[in-house]
Amino acid sequence: xxxxxxxxxxxxxxxxxxxxxxxxxxxxxxxxxxxxxxxxxxxxxxxxxxxxxxxxxxxxxxxxxxxxxxxxxxxxxxxxxxxxxxxxxxxxxxxxxxxxxxxxxxxxxxxxxxxxxxxxxxxxxxxxxxxxxxxxxxxxxxxxxxxxxxxxxxxxxxxxxxxxxxxxxxxxxxxxxxxxxxxxxxxxxxxxxxxxxxxxxxxxxxxxxxxxxxxxxxxxxxxxxxxxxxxxxxxxxxxxxxxxxxxxxxxxxxxxxxxxxxxxxxxxxxxxxxxxxxxxxxxxxxxxxxxxxxxxxxxxxxxxxxxxxxxxxxxxxxxxxxxxxxxxxxxxxxxxxxxxxxxxxxxxxxxxxxxxxxxxxxxxxxxxxxxxxxxxxxxxxxxxxxxxxxxxxxxxxxxxxxxxxxxxxxxxxxxxxxxxxxxxxxxxxxxxxxxxxxxxxxxxxxxxxxxxxxxxxxxxxxxxxxxxxxxxxxxxxxxxxxxxxxxxxxxx
Ligand code: AMP
Ligand code: MG
Numbered sequence: 185x186x187x188x189x190x191x192x193x194x195x196x197x198x199x200x201x202x203x204x205x206x207x208x209x210x211x212x213x214x215x216x217x218x219x220x221x222x223x224x225x226x227x228x229x230x231x232x233x234x235x236x237x238x239x240x241x242x243x244x245x246x247x248x249x250x251x252x253x254x255x256x257x258x259x260x261x262x263x264x265x266x267x268x269x270x271x272x273x274x275x276x277x278x279x280x281x282x283x284x285x286x287x288x289x290x291x292x293x294x295x296x297x298x299x300x301x302x303x304x305x306x307x308x309x310x311x312x313x314x315x316x317x318x319x320x321x322x323x324x325x326x327x328x329x330x331x332x333x334x335x336x337x338x339x340x341x342x343x344x345x346x347x348x349x350x351x352x353x354x355x356x357x358x359x360x361x362x363x364x365x366x367x368x369x370x371x372x373x374x375x376x377x378x379x380x381x382x383x384x385x386x387x388x389x390x391x392x393x394x395x396x397x398x399x400x401x402x403x404x405x406x407x408x409x410x411x412x413x414x415x416x417x418x419x420x421x422x423x424x425x426x427x428x429x430x431x432x433x434x435x436x437x438x439x440x441x442x443x444x445x446x447x448x449x450x451x452x453x454x455x456x457x458x459x460x461x462x463x464x465x466x467x468x469x470x471x472x473x474x475x476x477x478x479x480x481x482x483x484x485x486x487x488x489x490x491x492x493x494x495x496x497x498x499x500x501x502x503x504x505x506x507x508x509x510x511x512x513x514x515x516x517x518x519x520x521x522x523x524x525x526x527x528x529x530x531x532x533x534x535x536x537x538x539x540x541x542x543x544x545x546x547x548x549x550x551x552x553x554x555x556x557x558x559x560x561x562x563x564x565x566x567x568x569x570x571x572x573x574x575x576x577x578x579x580x581x582x583x584x585x586x587x588x589x590x591x592x593x594x595x596x597x598x599x600x601x602x603x604x605x606x607x608x609x610x611x612x613x614x615x616x617x618x619x620x621x622x623x624x625x626x627x628x629x630x631x632x633x634x635x636x637x638x639x640x641x642x643x644x645x646x647x648x649x650x651x652x653x654x655x656x657x658x659x660x661x662x663x664x665x666x667x668x669x670x671x672x673x674x675x676x
Contacts, residue, residue, distance in 0.1 A: 186247070186248075186249065186250045187230075187233055187238060187239075187242060187247075187249045187250065188249060188250035188251050189229065189249040189250065189251045189252065189279070189280065189282065189292070190228055190251065190282055190283075191249075191251035191252055191253070191279070191280030191281060191282060191292075192280070192281055192282070192283070192289075193252075193253040193280045193281055194281060194289070194387070194391070195255070195257070195278065195281065195291075195362075195387070196253040196255050196278075196280070198383060198384070198387060199380060199383060201258065201377075201380065202257070202258055202380070202383075202384070203255040203256060203257050203258055203278075204255065204256045204258070204272075204300060204301040204302065205253075205254070205255055206254060206255065206256050206277060206300045206301065207245075207248065207254050207277070208244075208245025208246070208248070208254060208277050208294055208297035208298050209245065209297065209298025209299065209308065210244075210245065210246040211244050211245065211246055211298075211341035211342060211343050211353070211355070212341065212342040212343050213341070213342025213343075214240040214241055214243070214244030214246055214339050214340070214341055214342060214355075215240055215339065215340050215342065216234075216235060216239060216240040216243060216337065216338075216339050217338050217339065217340055217354075217630075217636055217639075218319065218337060218338045218636070218639070218640075218643075219231060219234050219235050219239070219243075219336070219337045220323070220334070220335060220336050220337065221235075223334055223335075223336050223359065224336060225285075226284050226285045226286075227282050227284050227285075227290060227292070227336070227359065228282055228283070228284065228285070229282070234337065240339055243294070243336075243337045243339045243355065243357050244294075244297070244339040244341055244355045245277065245294050245297035245298060245355060248279070249279065251280060252279040252280050253279075253280055254277045254278065254279055254280075255277065255278050256272060256273035256274075256276065256277055256278070256300035256301065256302050257272060257273050257276075257278060257363055257364075257368065258270070258272045258302065258368070258371050259271055259272055259273075259365050259367040259368040259370070259371045259434055260367050260368075260370040260371040260374055260434070261365070261366070261367030261370060261432050261433045261434025261435075262367075262370070262432055262433040262434075262481075262484060263432045263434070264432065264463075264464075264468055265468065267370070267374070268434075269370075269371070269374045269375075270302070270371070271302065271367060271434050272300070272301070272302025272371075273300055273302055273363075274299075274300060274302045274303040274304060274306045274308060275295060275296055275297070275298070275299070275300070275303065275306060275307075275308040275309060275310060276293050276294065276295045276296075276297070276300075276358070276363075277293065277294050277297045277298075277300065278291055278292070278293045278363060279292045279293065279294060280292060288361060289361065289362070289391060290359050290360065290361060291358075291359065291360045291361070291362055291363050292336065292357065292358075292359055293357070293358045293359075293360065293363060294355050294356075294357055294358075295310055295315075295318075295355065295356040295357075295358050296308075296309050296310025296315065296341075296353065296354060296355040296356060297355050307345060307346070309341075309343075309345045309353050310345070310353065310354055310355065310356065311345050311347055311351040311352065311353060311354065312340060312351060312352040312353065312354040312627075312630060312631055313351065313627040313630075313631055314446070314674075315338050315354040315355070315356045316338065316354075316623075316626060316627050316630055316639055317445065317448075317623055317627065318335060318356055318358075318445040319335040319338050319356060319639075319643075320618050320623055320626065320639070320642060320643060320646065321445050321448055321618050321623070322334060322335050322358075322442070322445055323335055323643060323646065323647070324617065324618040324646040324649065325426070325442055327646055327647050327648065327649050328424055328614060328617075328649050330417070330420045330421070330424065330426075330442060331413075331417055331420075331439075331440050331441045331442060332441050332442040332443075333358050333359060333360040333437075333441055333442065333443050334358070334359040334360075335356060335357070335358060335359070336357040336358070336359050337356070337357040338354055338355070338356055338357075339354060339355045339357075340352055340353065340354050341353040341354060341355060351631065352631060360437070360439070360441060360443065361391075361392065361439045361441060362388075362391060362392065362437070362438065362439050363437075363443070364384070364387075364388055364437070364438045364439070365433065365434050365435065365436055365437055365438060365443070366433040366434070366436040366438065366481055366482075366484055366485045366488075367432075367433045367434030367435075367436070368384060368438070369381065369384060369385075369438075369485060369488035369489070370433060370434075370484060370488055372384060372488070373487065373488035378491045378492070381488060381489070381491065381492060382492055385402075385403055385406055385489065385492055388406065388438055389402055389405075389406055392409075392438065392439045393405070393406060393409045396409065401493075403489055403492040403493055404493060404503055404507065406489065407482075407485065407486055407489055407504065407507050407508075408507050408510065410438055410440070410482065410485060411482050411507060411508065411510055411511050411514065412510075412514050413439070413440025414436070414440060414478045414481070414482055414511075415475075415478065415511050415514035415515040415518060416440070416514065416515075416518045417440050417441075417442065417478075418474050418475050418478045418515065419475075419515055419518035419519040419522060420518070420522070421442070421474060422471070422472075422474065422475070422519060422522075423519070423522040423523070423526065423612070424450065424555075424614065424617065425450050425451045425454070425471070425554040425555060425617065426442075426448070426449075426450055427448060427449050427450070427451060427458060427459070427460060427461075427469070427470070427471045427474070428442070428448050428469060428474065429446055429447040429448045429449065429460060429461040429464065429469055429672065430444065430446045430447065430448075430461065430463075430464075430469060430674070431469050431474060431477045431478065431481065432481075433481045433484050433485070436478075436481045436485075438485075446461070446674050447460060447461035447462065447463070447464075447672035447673055447674050448460075448672070449461075449620050449669075449672050450555070450617040450618060450619060450620070451471060451554055452553055452554070452555075452619065452620070452662045452663060452668070453547075453551040453552060453553055453554065453662070454544065454547040454548050454551070454552055454553070454554040454557070455471070455548055455551075456470070456471055456472035456544075456548060457470050457471070457472065458470060458471045459471075460620070460669070460670070460671060460672040461671070461672055461673075461674070462671045462672065462673050462674070463674055475515050475519075478511070478515075479508065479511045479512075482508060482511060483508055486504040486507065486508055487504075489504070490504060520536065520537055520540075522612070523536070523537070523540040524536050524540070525608055525609070525611075525612045526540075526558050526561075526609065526612055526613055527539065527540060527543070527561070527591065527595075527609075528561075528562070528565045528595060528605040528606070528608055528609040529594065529595065529598070530598050530600050530604075530605075530608070531597075531598055533594070535594075539590065539591065539594060542587055542590070543557075543587050543591075546578065546583040546584060546587055547578070549579075549580075549583065550577070550578030550579045550580055550581075550583050550584070551578075551579055552577040552578045552584075553577050553662045555613075555614060555615075555617050555660075556577055556660065556662065557574060557577050558609070558613035559610075559613045559614065559615050559660070560573045560574045560577070561574055561609065561613070562606055562609035562610045562613050563606070564588070565595065565602060565605045565606050565609055566602040566603065566605070566606045567602075568592070571584075571585075571588055574588070575588075610650060611650055612650075613650075614649035614650055615649065615650065615651070615652060615653070615660045616645050616646055616648075616649045616653070616656070616659055616660055617646075617649065618642070618646055619659075619662070619663065620663070620669035620672065621663040621667040621668065621669050622642055622659060623642075623669075624669055625638060626638040626639040626642050641656075642659070644656075645659045
């Protein structure tokens with residue numbers, strides 16, 4: 185009996201040049217290694233069926249569930265600043281859309297499910313390591329409360345993929361509020377297809393920004409709304425020490441979710457110039473460069489929308505420029521508000537940004553661990569004795585003492601109790617992030633030893649990042665020097 189999914193496929197109903205109809209390529213021996221049961225339930229899918237042998241076939245692309253209309257989406261994109269007019273889903277296939285428990289439409293997509301007309305020279309497959317990395321990091325982001333695509337399942341295919349060596353193949357089932365990217369707009373803009381741009385923009389507005397439907401200038405509203413979501417997203421990344429690694433325009437989601445986890449990483453010791461990705465030789469996508477790159481990507485998005493703004497080109501450009509200027513303010517608002525909470529400040533004060541920056545500067549100089557500094561600061565807010573746990577994170581602990589005095593003076597002016605302050609700080613300063621050495625370790629156990637227990641345990645820890653979880657205290661620790669991961673590699 186075929187399993188039926190409650191699919192509604194609005195993207196597949198768009199004009200034929202938006203995608204290629206293509207079915208997944210069956211794999212030899214699919215085996216489910218992880219199902220995200222709570223997410224399955226939220227999506228209205230039966231987790232028991234997905235965990236059955238037939239489920240593994242569906243989640244590997246070997247069997248199509250009833251109701252699916254599989255497509256590979258067309259898109260273009262700027263990769264490291266260079267425009268590529270045709271990228272598209274080269275190894276991903278959208279099965280369809282479901283409405284989740286919150287009434288939100290979600291794409292269900294297989295990643296690594298075989299070649300498509302957009303594969304170029306690629307094999308359409310994914311290796312187990314990058315699939316597990318995306319699973320762990322995207323679920324960690326969700327638990328941190330940061331907009332992201334989700335991971336529904338991971339399946340090993342029973343086949344090998346050839347990379348530098350032969351590696352076990354895998355398929356990730358990814359869930360997104362849509363897979364529409366800045367690059368999707370660029371695909372049609374590059375072809376001068378204004379009708380397609382309008383259809384795409386209308387689809388996006390109906391799907392992600394319905395509040396614009398009744399407005400007079402919906403396309404200007406769309407640009408403004410996407411700017412606001414990206415500004416907030418990147419601010420949230422910075423506030424947890426996340427480095428996306430490949431912020432190409434094809435990896436920039438129109439819905440404002442974090443998408444396409446490749447050589448991404450959370451930093452250990454704070455360094456604004458930190459880069460992990462092996463292919464980012466010039467540091468284009470370094471930690472502190474991310475806001476600037478987001479604005480660059482949004483500028484490419486704005487260029488696509490110009491023909492929808494006005495027939496008067498100059499007027500359209502002027503409108504776009506005015507809207508793009510709001511990015512800095514939006515970003516600063518979210519970033520400063522976030523830093524204020526990280527420092528446990530309830531009231532706004534002129535010097536808040538200065539106070540935060542002074543700490544960050546000392547952290548950079550003293551190679552202090554980003555996550556632990558703020559987490560331990562949360563403890564120190566309630567107990568000055570706990571200052572010693574913070575100061576020992578700095579190569580020269582005295583650097584912290586001077587700052588701490590300034591900080592205590594500032595919080596001393598606020599009426600809130602130490603408990604209230606700690607509660608505020610603990611809710612925004614995670615104890616647990618997917619540290620690179622932990623992610624590498626779970627991948628090694630799975631790939632070399634077919635052992636998924638470390639993967640499961642890491643997922644458990646990361647599902648409650650803001651709780652202490654004393655039994656898992658070791659997961660909060662930075663890597664020892666010999667465990668340090670200096671480079672991450674692309675997902676391909
Ligand atoms: P990414 O670096 O994952 O964002 O991918 C960039 C482009 O390369 C996208 O168009 C992908 O679909 C495509 N791509 C990446 N890996 C593969 C692969 N193994 N086979 C086919 N296409 C791929
Ligand atoms: Mg991509």
